[in-house]
Amino acid sequence: MDERKENKAWEALRVHYKSQGKQLNMPTMFGKDPSRFEKFSVQFEDILLDYSKNLINDDTLKLLFQLAEEADVKGWTEKMFTGEKINSTEGNFPDAKFVDSLFEVK
Numbered sequence: 804m805d806e807r808k809e810n811k812a813w814e815a816l817r818v819h820y821k822s823q824g825k826q827l828n829m830p831t832m833f834g835k836d837p838s839r840f841e842k843f844s845v846q847f848e849d850i851l852l853d854y855s856k857n858l859i860n861d862d863t864l865k866l867l868f869q870l871a872e873e874a875d876v877k878g879w880t881e882k883m884f885t886g887e888k889i890n891s892t893e894g895n896f897p898d899a900k901f902v903d904s905l906f907e908v909k
Contacts (some may be wrong), residue, residue: 812870819866827858 833839833855843855843864859867871877882889 810870810873812866812873816863816866816870819862823860823862824858827860829856829858832860 836842840853840855843857843859844851844853846852879889
């Protein structure tokens with residue numbers, strides 16, 4: 804069975820898209836909200852994640868955070884970074900050396 808059908812946040816996103824998704828327009832969204840880039844981007848040191856150019860609004864972002872919470876993204880991330888077996892389809896453990904290398908100071 805498709806787990807998304809049982810997920811309330813996923814269903815809320817689907818309903819949101821049906822009601823608002825097709826009306827979202829990038830030039831209009833930037834025109835109405837000059838601070839859109841600041842609102843829909845984050846920076847950590849020299850890494851910039853700019854999602855302002857995606858067809859999302861405040862409601863979409865709220866629903867995406869709800870989905871991440873329901874899917875326990877934080878818990879799965881912690882499992883991955885501690886080397887716990889998380890890939891049930893391949894039976895692999897996360898590569899701890901690779902994960903550690905992501906945080907090496909160069």
